[in-house]
Amino acid sequence: MEIIIDIEDPVPLFAQVMEQIKKAVLSGKKNPGEPLPSIRQLANDLELNNKTVAKAYRLLERDGVIQARGYRGTFIHPDAKANSRVDLTAWVLEELNETIEALRVKDVTDSEIRIAFTNIMNNHVN
Amino acid sequence: MEIIIDIEDPVPLFAQVMEQIKKAVLSGKKNPGEPLPSIRQLANDLELNNKTVAKAYRLLERDGVIQARGYRGTFIHPDAKANSRVDLTAWVLEELNETIEALRVKDVTDSEIRIAFTNIMNNHVN
DNA sequence: ATATGTACCATGTATGATAAGGGTACATAT
DNA sequence: ATATGTACCCTTATCATACATGGTACATAT
Known part of the structure; x- marks a missing residue:
């Protein structure tokens, strides 16, 4: 290699x-x-x-x-x-971005989005 | 108060x-x-x-x-x-969670989700 | 013995970003 | 003068995370 x-x-x-x-x-x-x-x-x-x-x-x-x-x-x-050829990273980016954009148009602040995101990721058992 | x-x-x-x-x-x-x-x-x-x-x-x-x-x-x-009574936070949580769950079932790691999330939030101009 | 992938314990390090604070200023009104 | 909400500037400290690393162990096979 x-x-x-x-x-x-x-x-x-x-x-x-x-x-x-x-x-x-x-x-x-x-x-x-x-x-x-x-x-x-x-x-x-x-x-x-x-x-x-x-x-x-x-x-x-x-x-x-x-x-x-x-x-x-x-x-x-x-x-x-x-x-x-499949770019998983790009796909994940699209999926997430779609949801986040939907939140932003409803005047949800980035702060609030971040807080929610942190909650979700932390209350998760892998 | x-x-x-x-x-x-x-x-x-x-x-x-x-x-x-x-x-x-x-x-x-x-x-x-x-x-x-x-x-x-x-x-x-x-x-x-x-x-x-x-x-x-x-x-x-x-x-x-x-x-x-x-x-x-x-x-x-x-x-x-x-x-x-409208709990915007809860709604945001649901929306985000739905998307993230969809990513997880496709074996996208939490690390990758976090990285994508960070990218999206940083390349944004408030 | 030796090698495979895999799993778990752990640490260190550096980076990045948030929240919070400090300051100053403005138009508006009493 | 004094007070209101609001909008900028910049700074700081704390925290969270990813990355990389180290070690040990296991079942499986050659």
């Missing part, structure tokens, strides 16, 4: 890993079924913490870009190419 | 002021047309900053609980009782 990590970059490390794996899929450098380096291996290569790479892998799996097969390792997802 | 402010309370000061004025209206301690202490007066009594009380008054006026008549002072709104 030719992944380059820039510690100076404001983009979080785990996000940089995600970006570059997605790019490798979209450009055809990595194809469905092909194996990825193990979490520990990649973390070692990039001089990152295991947890940082694990986080990237976890999110990539949720997004259908990769598949974790336990002790057998991690592989590119069959639908990786299509799923790499 | 028998307003009691608790600095230890995590509820923001301006919200505490709002709550108690609404309560006074609902309990009949304050009736439509009756005057409220001036912003500076109340701020002085409660040992709060003018701006904090002004914020509470501004929001209460938006909610139709009080009426500001410029140099003449501030008074209880004619429809204060009905409008005090």
Whole structure:
């Protein structure tokens, strides 16, 4: 894997890993079924913490870009190419923005929106 | 006015002021047309900053609980009782919660939701 | 043994943003 | 003069959060 990590970059490390794996899929450098380096291996290569790479892998799996097969390792997802095009972040932004705009037109202040948001996020058990 | 402010309370000061004025209206301690202490007066009594009380008054006026008549002072709104029952906060909570729940069932993490939320609120000009 | 993903405990650090306060000023009226 | 609501300027302190890190452990397989 030719992944380059820039510690100076404001983009979080785990996000940089995600970006570059997605790019490798979209450009055809990595194809469905092909194996990825193990979490520990990649973390070692990039001089990152295991947890940082694990986080990237976890999110990539949720997004259908990769598949974790336990002790057998991690592989590119069959639908990786299509799923790499989906920008979940943008979608979340749209959904939230729609709701917030609806509140604002009713003269709900940003303060009040923030307070409500904080309440919701805090009274939640993960 | 028998307003009691608790600095230890995590509820923001301006919200505490709002709550108690609404309560006074609902309990009949304050009736439509009756005057409220001036912003500076109340701020002085409660040992709060003018701006904090002004914020509470501004929001209460938006909610139709009080009426500001410029140099003449501030008074209880004619429809204060009905409008005090409208819990805008609860409504905002519901609206937001609905959207957030929809995101969560799609395995969007709370972290991602928070990041998106912060983006939206910051790129907004009041 | 060695390696896989995964899960849990924990800490530190830095950033960002809120709420609150301080000050000053204005037009309006008594 | 004095008081009203309102609108700006700027500052500060506290808090919450994300990120990254460290360690340990487990079931599973080669």
